[in-house]
Amino acid sequence: MAKVLMKGNEAIAAAAIKAGCKHFFGYPITPQNELPEFMSRELPKIGGAFVQAESEVAAINMIYGAAGTGARVMTSSSSPGMALKQEGISYCAGAELPCVIVNISRGGPGLGGIQPSQADYFMTTRGGGNGDYRHPVYAPATLQEAVDLTMEAFDVADYYRTPVIVMGDGMIGQMMEPVEFKETTRRDLPVKDWATTGTEGKRKPNIINSLALDPAELEKHNFKLDARYKEMEEKEVRHEMYKVEGAEVVMVAYGTTARIVKNAIDALEKEGIRAGLIRPITLWPFPMKAFKDIPETAKALLSVEMSTGQMIDDVKIANEGKLPVHFFGRTGGMIPAPEEIMDKVKEILGGGK
Amino acid sequence: MAVVFDKTEGLTDKQFHYCPGCTHGIIHRLVGEVLVELGVLGKTIGVAPVGCSVLAYDYFNCDMHEAAHGRAPAVATGIKRVLPDNVVFTYQGDGDLASIGTAEIIHAAHRGEKITTIFVNNAIYGMTGGQMAPTTLIGQKATTAPLGRQVATTGMPLKMSEMLATIDGAVFVERCTVHNVAGIRKTKKAIKKAFEVQLEGKGFGIVEVLSTCPTNWGITPVESLKWLEENMIPYYPLGNFRTPEEGK
Ligand SMILES: Cc1ncc(C[n+]2csc(CCOP(=O)(O)OP(=O)(O)O)c2C)c(N)n1
Ligand code: SF4
Ligand SMILES: [Mg+2]
Numbered sequence: 039m040a041k042v043l044m045k046g047n048e049a050i051a052a053a054a055i056k057a058g059c060k061h062f063f064g065y066p067i068t069p070q071n072e073l074p075e076f077m078s079r080e081l082p083k084i085g086g087a088f089v090q091a092e093s094e095v096a097a098i099n100m101i102y103g104a105a106g107t108g109a110r111v112m113t114s115s116s117s118p119g120m121a122l123k124q125e126g127i128s129y130c131a132g133a134e135l136p137c138v139i140v141n142i143s144r145g146g147p148g149l150g151g152i153q154p155s156q157a158d159y160f161m162t163t164r165g166g167g168n169g170d171y172r173h174p175v176y177a178p179a180t181l182q183e184a185v186d187l188t189m190e191a192f193d194v195a196d197y198y199r200t201p202v203i204v205m206g207d208g209m210i211g212q213m214m215e216p217v218e219f220k221e222t223t224r225r226d227l228p229v230k231d232w233a234t235t236g237t238e239g240k241r242k243p244n245i246i247n248s249l250a251l252d253p254a255e256l257e258k259h260n261f262k263l264d265a266r267y268k269e270m271e272e273k274e275v276r277h278e279m280y281k282v283e284g285a286e287v288v289m290v291a292y293g294t295t296a297r298i299v300k301n302a303i304d305a306l307e308k309e310g311i312r313a314g315l316i317r318p319i320t321l322w323p324f325p326m327k328a329f330k331d332i333p334e335t336a337k338a339l340l341s342v343e344m345s346t347g348q349m350i351d352d353v354k355i356a357n358e359g360k361l362p363v364h365f366f367g368r369t370g371g372m373i374p375a376p377e378e379i380m381d382k383v384k385e386i387l388g389g390g391k
Numbered sequence: 392m393a394v395v396f397d398k399t400e401g402l403t404d405k406q407f408h409y410c411p412g413c414t415h416g417i418i419h420r421l422v423g424e425v426l427v428e429l430g431v432l433g434k435t436i437g438v439a440p441v442g443c444s445v446l447a448y449d450y451f452n453c454d455m456h457e458a459a460h461g462r463a464p465a466v467a468t469g470i471k472r473v474l475p476d477n478v479v480f481t482y483q484g485d486g487d488l489a490s491i492g493t494a495e496i497i498h499a500a501h502r503g504e505k506i507t508t509i510f511v512n513n514a515i516y517g518m519t520g521g522q523m524a525p526t527t528l529i530g531q532k533a534t535t536a537p538l539g540r541q542v543a544t545t546g547m548p549l550k551m552s553e554m555l556a557t558i559d560g561a562v563f564v565e566r567c568t569v570h571n572v573a574g575i576r577k578t579k580k581a582i583k584k585a586f587e588v589q590l591e592g593k594g595f596g597i598v599e600v601l602s603t604c605p606t607n608w609g610i611t612p613v614e615s616l617k618w619l620e621e622n623m624i625p626y627y628p629l630g631n632f633r634t635p636e637e638g639k
Contacts, residue, residue: 061473087472091465092498099462099495103438103469106456111469129459234454234470236434236477243403245448247457 041216046206047072049181049217050114050140051080053188056219059110059138060086063100065093065119068152069208070142073114094119098126098139105135106246108233110192114140116208117158118149121166127201128167131263132248134232136195138188140204142211145371153371154208156293159348162205163322170260172267174274175203175321177292181215183319189222194274196227198266205321207344208371209294270323277325278317281307284335285314287383290353291342292318295374299342302379313383321349329356336361338386342379343367362386399423401432405449412605412612414569415444415511421569421579422482422509423451429586435478436470438463440492442484443517443604451482461492464499467506478589480507485526486516489551496555496597503560503594507585510551510597513604514623521607525549528622532609548626552599556632563588563596564632568624570603570616577629584634593635601627 044052051073054062062077078088091097097113104111115123120141130137143158145151162175174194178184184206191202234244250256278296281303282288291299296317303313312335316328332339339361341350347365354363366382368374398404401423409415426432432453439447441460448455458466463481471479488496488510499506515533516522523533523540526548530539540548556564563585567578578600585596601623603615610618 061469063469063472089468089472089502091468092494092501095462096465096468096495096498099459099465100469100472102458102462103456103466103471104473105469106466107436107470107473109473111473125459126462133457234436234456235474236436236454237432239433243452244454245457246455247448249445249457 041218043214043216044181045072045212045214046181046184047142047211048076049185050188050204050206051076053185053219054112054138054192055080055084057110057189057192057222059112059192060084061104061109061111062113063089063091063097063104063111064113064115065091065097067116067119069144069211070114070116070140072211073140073142094122095125098123101137102126102129102133102135105130105137106133106234108230108235112138112140114142116141117143117146117155120158120161124161124166127173128165128169128171129248130201131167131171131173132169133246134199135201135246136199137201138191138195138204139201140188140206143205143207145369151371152208154294154344154373155369155371156207156295156344157348157369158205159321159343159345162203163324163352171263172322173201173203174270174323175205177205177319177321178210179293179296179317181210181213181217184210185217185219186222193222193225193227197225198270200266207293274320275323275325275327276319277328278319279328279331280315280317282314282316282331283333285312285333286335286337287313287340287386288316288332288336289313289340289342290316290318290349292321292349295342295344298374298376299379302376302383305376306380306383311383311387324352324356326356332361338362338364340364340366340382340386342374344373345369399427401427401452402450403452407450408446409443410606412603412615413443414602417569417575418509418511418578418600418602419447419450421575421582422480425579425583425586426453429583429590431478431586431590434476435480436474438467438470438479438481440481440483440487442487444482444484444511445518447482461487461490462495463487464492464495464504464506464508468499468502468504471504471506475505478586480509480586482509483511484517485510485512485514485524489525489549497558500555500558500561500595500597503562505589505592506595507589508597509582510599511602512599512627513602514548515604515607517604517607528626550627552597552632555597560595561597561633562594562635566599566601566627566629566632568601568619568629570601570619588635
């Protein structure tokens with residue numbers, strides 16, 4: 039298929055429809071409004087449904103209901119709305135319901151601002167809701183990657199019976215880039231024999247539920263989920279390495295920040311300074327093993343984020359105390375400039391400004 | 392010998408966990424009977440609340456979801472929008488529907504979702520041990536209103552049926568009681584009508600059922616039937632608030 043120029047929010051919506059999503063439930067919030075708007079226009083044309091919910095709380099609970107029928111469903115929001123969705127995400131995780139949730143994140147805390155931010159890392163990777171659960175989190179850096187990962191997210195959700203989050207910062211939602219809708223490599227997906235579609239008198243009732251009053255039973259359930267999370271940690275980790283070979287400073291950055299970091303790396307190279315990048319594509323599971331491939335040349339790690347430092351915790355865990363870990367971040371909707379990142383690298387290497 | 396009363400196929404064989412004298416069980420039976428009589432049990436998906444009836448998913452003999460506290464109408468919306476030809480109902484207590492879930496019930500009605508809600512009003516939080524509900528009567532004691540509910544600090548009890556009846560999308564709204572046989576018969580009729588309205592695709596239907604909680608009211612089952620009649624019905628008048636005009 040030919041490439042088309044699209045805005046990020048619309049490209050993600052179109053990718054979801056390509057992946058077979060016909061039902062969308064959401065609540066307006068900047069900077070992701072073009073996504074539900076696209077869905078409200080397109081879904082009725084293909085016999086699906088768009089519902090503008092009364093709140094993000096309601097939207098995610100509509101997802102809980104719709105996903106329980108076995109349909110491929112999506113909701114999207116931005117940071118304050120994502121905070122409200124955590125209740126339902128926890129219930130979906132507990133009840134093993136596949137669904138895809140998009141967070142086009144913005145600055146916080148509180149109402150914060152509407153400019154791009156990566157300050158939802160903790161909420162998104164640490165389980166913002168209650169209980170013992172995880173879910174995959176994809177962090178696209180380009181619109182093509184946003185499209186590919188959104189389509190794959192539906193397969194991953196169905197395969198593991200889990201909510202999956204696609205997290206793009208505001209830039210991913212708002213910018214335009216050419217994208218192509220490719221077929222995903224299909225997984226062998228299990229039949230949804232657990233879905234509530236009516237018994238038709240032919241089978242025992244199916245029950246979508248996250249309650250288990252007997253602690254022994256709940257522990258068994260949680261261990262079952264945990265085994266699945268371990269399988270995801272084994273099989274679903276994604277990352278990209280950029281110019282890590284021979285690097286003196288290895289940076290870690292995701293999403294659009296990683297693109298800025300690449301610019302900084304290229305510019306440093308011209309000045310004779312070797313820096314590289316580990317770009318997590320899945321924030322959970324975090325690419326711990328990638329850190330084993332850091333070469334002997336590396337003197338330090340540098341986590342670059344649009345936050346005051348959240349992913350750095352995972353960087354430190356992955357580093358296992360081997361190298362000094364530095365941080366550079368802009369926050370509140372401010373975007374790091376390549377020059378600032380270059381200065382930080384020079385400072386780490388003792389060059390100073 | 393002829394069987395005069397049998398357990399409905401609309402319920403499973405699982406034994407209820409409800410306290411002696413609790414009328415949740417009667418309301419379950421009525422819903423089960425109606426689903427069988429309408430011939431829709433096999434295409435019904437129910438949504439259980441958080442409250443004493445949280446385990447309703449084990450009792451109704453159809454596909455079920457267990458929703459988060461108050462969110463049943465949103466969950467039901469999600470189900471119905473994917474499966475418009477199925478029958479979807481929620482079963483909710485007064486804490487669930489009239490407190491934490493007010494936004495969800497009002498907007499399900501507002502959108503005219505083609506679902507049916509069974510609203511069990513027992514004027515108390517049963518499951519958590521007798522705290523005050525928005526529906527608790529003035530002067531009625533609750534563990535969080537030890538001197539009895541006071542208007543000055545907690546307002547007047549919320550009349551959900553009257554409120555919902557102001558919403559166009561709520562095409563069927565009726566309040567009933569199960570404290571006596573006549574009331575039970577009327578309640579069953581109303582529940583049937585509320586499901587028929589859904590089957591006809593007319594809009595949102597709700598039946599509020601006044602119900603007992605002898606355990607947390609601190610009186611015997613028999614006294615609680617009397618208490619309901621003498622205290623709840625005067626404040627929560629029985630009757631139909633909205634019904635679709637014939638042929639429409
Ligand atoms: C988010 C959340 N808040 C609080 C609770 C605790 N809780 C469980 S049931 C309940 C009240 C139920 O009362 P009601 O809906 O009237 O049902 P009843 O038990 O009286 O039938 C509460 C507050 C919960 N489970 N979830
Ligand atoms: S606590 Fe009240 S509402 Fe709950 S089962 Fe017992 S009597 Fe019924
Ligand atoms: Mg109650």
